Amino acid sequence: MKTLRALSLSVGLLAGVAQWTIAGNALAYSCPLEKLNARPPIEFKPFPLVNPTSGQALRPDELLDVQPGQQMRADEFINRVNDIESKLNQIGYTLREQTTVTVAELFTCVDLLRQQQDWLARLVDPNAPNPATTAEERLRALESSWEQYKQKIPSWEDLYRRANDASVDVYLPPPPPFTAPVPERRRVEFRPAIKERIWNYEIGEKSKFAAGVNASLRLEATKTETRAHAKGAVTAAVLGKWEGDILAASADAVAPIEDKATLNIQVKAVGRTLWSYPPPGARQEGIGIKEDGKKSWPVEKGVDFRFAIGPIPMKGTVGFRAEAGLHYGYTLVPLHVGAFAGPYAAADAYAQCGVDIGIAGGGVGGQLLLIKDSLTLQGDALVQVVDEPSLTIELTGYNKIEALSGSLYAYGYIDLWFKKFEGRYDFFTWEGFSDEATLFHFKKEWTPSGVTIEGDATAEDIMEVRAQQSEQRLVEIENKTQDNLTNTMTAISAGLSAEDAKRVLQDKARHEAIAGALDKVIKTYWDEIRRWAGT
Amino acid sequence: MNRKWMQASLVCSVVALAGVTSADTSMSPDEYVKREKDAVATYSEANQVSQRYGRYERTRSDLLSPSGLSLRVENWEKASQDWIASWTKVLALADVGQDFSYQEFERVLGQTLSELQGRLAVLEKDGRSIKAEGERLLARIPPNADTYTKLGAYRTVLDLLKQREKELFDSVQTISGIPQAKITKLREIDTVSRQAVLGRLRASLLRVAGHPVEQTVSSLRTFLAAEQIAEPVLIQVTNAEQEMSRYVLNLQVYHAEEASQKSKALCEDGLKTLGQISAPAQYVAGAKTRAKTLCAAIAKQYSELVSYGVPKNDLVREYIEVERAALPTLCKGANAPVQCEKLAVIAALQTQDYAKMNDDKLKFVEYGWAELMGQAKR
Numbered sequence: 001m002k003t004l005r006a007l008s009l010s011v012g013l014l015a016g017v018a019q020w021t022i023a024g025n026a027l028a029y030s031c032p033l034e035k036l037n038a039r040p041p042i043e044f045k046p047f048p049l050v051n052p053t054s055g056q057a058l059r060p061d062e063l064l065d066v067q068p069g070q071q072m073r074a075d076e077f078i079n080r081v082n083d084i085e086s087k088l089n090q091i092g093y094t095l096r097e098q099t100t101v102t103v104a105e106l107f108t109c110v111d112l113l114r115q116q117q118d119w120l121a122r123l124v125d126p127n128a129p130n131p132a133t134t135a136e137e138r139l140r141a142l143e144s145s146w147e148q149y150k151q152k153i154p155s156w157e158d159l160y161r162r163a164n165d166a167s168v169d170v171y172l173p174p175p176p177p178f179t180a181p182v183p184e185r186r187r188v189e190f191r192p193a194i195k196e197r198i199w200n201y202e203i204g205e206k207s208k209f210a211a212g213v214n215a216s217l218r219l220e221a222t223k224t225e226t227r228a229h230a231k232g233a234v235t236a237a238v239l240g241k242w243e244g245d246i247l248a249a250s251a252d253a254v255a256p257i258e259d260k261a262t263l264n265i266q267v268k269a270v271g272r273t274l275w276s277y278p279p280p281g282a283r284q285e286g287i288g289i290k291e292d293g294k295k296s297w298p299v300e301k302g303v304d305f306r307f308a309i310g311p312i313p314m315k316g317t318v319g320f321r322a323e324a325g326l327h328y329g330y331t332l333v334p335l336h337v338g339a340f341a342g343p344y345a346a347a348d349a350y351a352q353c354g355v356d357i358g359i360a361g362g363g364v365g366g367q368l369l370l371i372k373d374s375l376t377l378q379g380d381a382l383v384q385v386v387d388e389p390s391l392t393i394e395l396t397g398y399n400k401i402e403a404l405s406g407s408l409y410a411y412g413y414i415d416l417w418f419k420k421f422e423g424r425y426d427f428f429t430w431e432g433f434s435d436e437a438t439l440f441h442f443k444k445e446w447t448p449s450g451v452t453i454e455g456d457a458t459a460e461d462i463m464e465v466r467a468q469q470s471e472q473r474l475v476e477i478e479n480k481t482q483d484n485l486t487n488t489m490t491a492i493s494a495g496l497s498a499e500d501a502k503r504v505l506q507d508k509a510r511h512e513a514i515a516g517a518l519d520k521v522i523k524t525y526w527d528e529i530r531r532w533a534g535t
Numbered sequence: 536m537n538r539k540w541m542q543a544s545l546v547c548s549v550v551a552l553a554g555v556t557s558a559d560t561s562m563s564p565d566e567y568v569k570r571e572k573d574a575v576a577t578y579s580e581a582n583q584v585s586q587r588y589g590r591y592e593r594t595r596s597d598l599l600s601p602s603g604l605s606l607r608v609e610n611w612e613k614a615s616q617d618w619i620a621s622w623t624k625v626l627a628l629a630d631v632g633q634d635f636s637y638q639e640f641e642r643v644l645g646q647t648l649s650e651l652q653g654r655l656a657v658l659e660k661d662g663r664s665i666k667a668e669g670e671r672l673l674a675r676i677p678p679n680a681d682t683y684t685k686l687g688a689y690r691t692v693l694d695l696l697k698q699r700e701k702e703l704f705d706s707v708q709t710i711s712g713i714p715q716a717k718i719t720k721l722r723e724i725d726t727v728s729r730q731a732v733l734g735r736l737r738a739s740l741l742r743v744a745g746h747p748v749e750q751t752v753s754s755l756r757t758f759l760a761a762e763q764i765a766e767p768v769l770i771q772v773t774n775a776e777q778e779m780s781r782y783v784l785n786l787q788v789y790h791a792e793e794a795s796q797k798s799k800a801l802c803e804d805g806l807k808t809l810g811q812i813s814a815p816a817q818y819v820a821g822a823k824t825r826a827k828t829l830c831a832a833i834a835k836q837y838s839e840l841v842s843y844g845v846p847k848n849d850l851v852r853e854y855i856e857v858e859r860a861a862l863p864t865l866c867k868g869a870n871a872p873v874q875c876e877k878l879a880v881i882a883a884l885q886t887q888d889y890a891k892m893n894d895d896k897l898k899f900v901e902y903g904w905a906e907l908m909g910q911a912k913r
Contacts, residue, residue, distance in 0.1 A: 467562070470567065471562055471567070474574070477574045478570065481574045481581070482577075485577060488582075488584060488588075489584075489692045491588075492584065492588045492696060495588065495592055496588075496692075496695050496696060496699050500595055500596075501595070501702075504595060504598065504599070504699075504702050504703050504706045507598070507605045507706060508706035508709050508710060511608060511609070511709065511710045511713060512709065514609065515713045515716075515717075518717070519717075521616055521619060522619060522717070522720055522721075522724070525619050526720075529622075529727050529728050529730075529731035531734075532731035532732075532735045532738070533728075533730035533731040534730070534734055
């Protein structure tokens with residue numbers, strides 16, 4: 001059976017918008033609902049009562065299978081077919097056409113559709129993501145991109161490890177080497193020292209009898225030598241006619257750092273050289289000298305003297321006889337002079353006289369100790385270096401004196417056979433003077449750490465010590481300053497080169513990277529929401 | 536001759552002369568003064584450099600330490616990224632399905648937006664704090680004019696110090712400025728995201744159909760507008776209530792007093808602001824009720840503190856005595872030696888000392904202690 005084709009309709013879908021309310025404006029279009037595509041009518045040709053397949057005639061009451069499971073009488077079926085054909089023919093169509101035709105349709109309101117399309121275009125972006133993409137998928141995409149950039153952000157440990165890798169260029173310039181000079185320790189300078197003590201001692205009247213002692217001791221110490229000069233003399237004066245040294249001794253000692261030490265001693269008495277050291281022509285061997293000894297000599301000096309005992313003219317010799325000498329001891333090694341010199345003298349005054357006329361006679365009487373003196377000069381000058389350089393100077397002068405004790409007189413007489421006249425002339429009478437004392441004692445010890453003095457220090461000595469102590473304090477300040485500066489700079493240099501110093505720049509770079517990645521996340525999200533917000 | 540006359544005419548004369556010679560080549564006074572001045576000037580400059588390095592090292596530590604500025608900024612960046620990710624979830628929320636219920640949607644959205652507003656407020660506060668901390672650190676290491684006259688031999692060290700200071704300055708400036716630079720954008724995101732929620736909701740409603748799109752969108756727009764006004768007020772009042780709770784718990788009576796005054800003004804302004812919005816009615820009513828409840832709680836807590844009858848000097852003393860126990864542990868590391876010394880001075884105050892203090896002094900002690908503890912804990 002020919003499959004009947006019913007009317008076929010093609011319907012254009014309208015966008016299923018039940019309402020359009022766009023800014024309060026209603027749509028302006030109204031279009032018809034249906035449209036009939038009529039053709040010019042054609043002649044009606046009924047279908048006969050024959051089987052369309054075999055062409056044989058059909059009985060009117062013959063049953064036909066018109067649909068699966070549905071039967072119909074043949075005459076009824078043909079009547080219905082012809083009825084449809086008639087109506088089709090009126091609008092120009094026939095059941096006999098082989099192609100599908102559009103007989104009628106719902107009218108497509110194109111203008112309306114175009115207007116709606118415009119509005120839609122304003123509301124939605126044609127490039128908007130497919131609504132079928134779920135929010136979960138977008139969230140996953142965002143989280144994925146966040147994870148990706150997080151992985152690209154190096155961790156601190158990674159950066160540190162990479163920075164230590166030899167294949168990675170170091171992006172920090174190496175700190176310049178610490179080239180500060182090694183600090184020099186300042187020291188108090190070693191300065192040469194000279195100390196001298198002089199002592200002069202005199203008693204009596206030179207016009208009659210006088211006695212005295214002269215002592216001087218001078219010590220010098222420098223970096224290259226030590227030196228001692230000692231001088232002692234016992235002096236006397238007789239009746240204004242003579243004065244001078246009963247005995248004078250001087251000694252010069254030099255102990256240089258490298259050359260041979262030298263010692264020169266000279267002893268004079270009443271102007272004559274009695275003894276010298278070294279003996280003429282002698283050679284001193286060795287660097288050092290050690291000499292000590294005791295010498296003594298008799299010394300005498302007299303002067304003529306005229307005087308009168310009343311009418312008796314007298315003439316005589318007045319003077320002194322003395323035993324004088326020298327104790328000495330010297331030790332000289334490089335930069336060390338140890339000196340001991342002790343001149344001594346014991347002198348008695350004497351007188352011898354006679355008369356100038358025959359009828360008279362005369363003599364002397366009494367005993368007068370002119371001077372008995374023992375002088376000791378002792379000195380040490382030493383420069384040495386044990387843990388630190390040091391300088392020691394010590395001067396001591398000691399004296400024991402007894403002088404002008406006793407009496408000395410002359411007498412003259414005239415012996416008449418009935419009586420005797422005797423007169424005296426006193427040269428000197430006094431109980432005398434004696435003393436035993438330390439003339440001077442001074443000791444100074446100097447080291448770079450400080451200076452000490454003891455004994456009879458003068459104002460100059462104290463000022464010198466204070467100046468050296470000030471210099472000591474100044475040097476301590478300078479050294480402390482230098483230590484502080486060096487330690488500070490060393491610590492600062494180490495701190496500036498520490499790992500944390502590199503981390504400062506690393507952290508800055510890391511944060512710039514994180515901030516940049518965050519900016520990308522913000523931009524991604526921003527672009528997303530702007531589309532939805534329609535901005 | 537008269538012997539006695541002769542004796543009397545004798546003149547004993549003792550003449551003693553002592554002589555001294557010294558020789559010394561000491562420094563001249565001018566040389567001494569010059570050397571002393573040089574030494575003192577050198578010592579002084581060394582100390583200046585030492586102090587300058589100390590400030591550099593302290594600032595570096597404040598930047599890099601586990602509680603330092605760098606880690607704070609990193610945490611801020613993570614928090615801001617999480618905040619943005621949360622907004623993505625809000626957009627997902629607006630992608631509704633067939634079972635869409637506007638009431639439920641508004642409720643969940645409101646909760647989420649409240650949380651986001653709170654987190655944004657924290658981000659803003661932290662950003663300001665980070666910026667302030669950065670400025671504090673930068674003030675410690677200003678660019679230095681190198682005027683040392685005695686340290687020429689250590690020029691390399693001084694140049695290196697200057698270079699490191701500059702690196703640190705640049706680093707602190709850059710890192711501490713990151714949050715503030717992003718806050719404006721986050722605020723824009725907060726505003727535009729709400730519009731995006733509207734657009735997203737409209738698109739999904741159009742897709743699923745069966746719901747009044749424009750009415751729903753309009754309701755949401757009204758809700759968002761109200762929420763954007765109400766939420767900051769509620770956050771401020773909530774923070775004020777939490778702050779007052781903390782002060783009252785710690786017996787910080789002067790802090791509580793000041794907070795009470797500020798809260799009164801805050802509550803007045805806040806309720807006035809809430810009074811300007813009327814829709815959506817249920818939401819606005821809820822916000823006003825919550826604000827009033829919080830404001831009442833603030834006032835009640837303060838009045839309870841001062842109504843116990845305990846004198847203020849006792850309250851201050853109690854506050855400090857409780858916190859004093861933490862001092863040995865806190866100051867053991869000597870990370871904040873200056874603050875620890877000052878705290879020790881305050882901790883040594885006795886009961887009779889507090890009894891003698893007037894209001895101004897007690898307030899000074901309480902505020903001083905709180906600030907120093909905050910600095911020491913950093």
